[in-house]
Amino acid sequence: MQKAVSRFLLSALTLGAMGVYAQTMKSDHWSTPELLERAKHLKELAAKGDGSASETLDKYPHHYTMLAYRQHSGGGELHQNSADIFFIVDGHATVVTGGSLVEAKTTGPGEIRGKSVEGGTRQELKAGDVVHIPAGMPHQTLVNDGDSVTYFVVKVEEAR
Template structure:
């Protein structure tokens, strides 16, 4: 009986040390943490055209997650992402976002996304610098109006 207790204690101790030794270590070949500085973001904004929207400018990438900058000077079509949520952060400027409701003149753009000319029955909200907006998957959304210029960070969050 004493031998069994000693063997079990030794095994638990050995496993504890093995687990402890692995904690905090990145797997071999793991990428470094991507980062972007405020001055790099400012340079991206400065390079954005003033007469048309510049969408999908890659800021960061990690695996399937892409952080994009969208610089808008005018409204854009409505969208629904059927398999992912979308997080927006307003870097600069102001505009209006409409969420919910139903797409008008709905068209399939690919196997997981729909677009429309506008949204019927949605909720409008003014957004400005510093605001965060989380759009759940399957929810129509659109930024139909922009007050001068609007720069947002967009992160799609797949299921």
């Protein structure tokens, strides 16, 4: 009887905690016009800086969302503990995935950057395309002169 009461109390506490979590959860929605409006600010920042700018939109327990704008190519990247999912909102670019980073340097915990990616696979991207880049995979976003790309990013923690 005492074990049954203990199990009941444990179950009630667990369900109660889940109920509190569910009450604090929220969903997010961004339309393409809303994202493009937000990207105007990023375009201004990119023009004043190195040709790219991004902002974190929201953070969650195991992922976060961002909006990114590029008018120039970026260097190579490798995230050891998180996957990237890109949703191309506007413009076009080329993503290089796989291969290896050139002149790789650790820039923070689990983050490695390089001059470029060598030996990877190239994929052309345009509005409406989606790309999943697993944790640990080198990648680079290339933008031709005169072009730009705006993309919504989901960064997802992956257990390695």
